[in-house]
Amino acid sequence: MKTKDAEAKTLTRFIEIYCREKHHVLALCPACADLLSYAGKRLKACPYDPKPKCKNCLTHCYLPAYRDKIRAVMKFSGMYMIKRGRLDWLFHYFLGKG
Ligand code: SF4
Ligand SMILES: [Zn+2]
Numbered sequence: 001m002k003t004k005d006a007e008a009k010t011l012t013r014f015i016e017i018y019c020r021e022k023h024h025v026l027a028l029c030p031a032c033a034d035l036l037s038y039a040g041k042r043l044k045a046c047p048y049d050p051k052p053k054c055k056n057c058l059t060h061c062y063l064p065a066y067r068d069k070i071r072a073v074m075k076f077s078g079m080y081m082i083k084r085g086r087l088d089w090l091f092h093y094f095l096g097k098g
Contacts, residue, residue, distance in 0.1 A: 003051060004043055011039050013089065014077035021080065035073070038066050 019025060019032035028036065042054075042061050054062070054070070062070065081089045 004046070007051070008040060008043055010089065011043065012036060015039075015073055017077040017080055018073040022076070035066065035069050038062075039070055 015032050015036045016028065019028050023029045023032065039062075046061070047059075048057070054060075055074075060067065081087075
């Protein structure tokens with residue numbers, strides 16, 4: 001459960017960064033809020049324990065449109081974190097620990 005909580009936190013942070021940098025709004029825009037809500041539901045319903053990283057998962061429970069969106073968010077915000085030396089967040093992202 002702890003891992004899912006950590007992943008939910010990472011998900012939220014990464015979508016917040018993506019929206020702020022790409023959509024230039026202070027709060028989440030409707031599209032990003034929708035993505036976060038969708039990803040949160042998928043995470044809660046995930047049948048795996050321990051849970052693999054979604055990008056390595058063979059089930060791929062995301063609908064294709066959402067999968068594309070979350071991939072774009074993870075890539076963009078992952079790079080954003082690297083550029084700012086936020087290795088603590090990258091640790092969550094790549095290893096799913098926390
Ligand atoms: S893609 Fe796989 S790992 Fe990710 S939430 Fe869905 S079932 Fe779980
Ligand atoms: Zn947005």
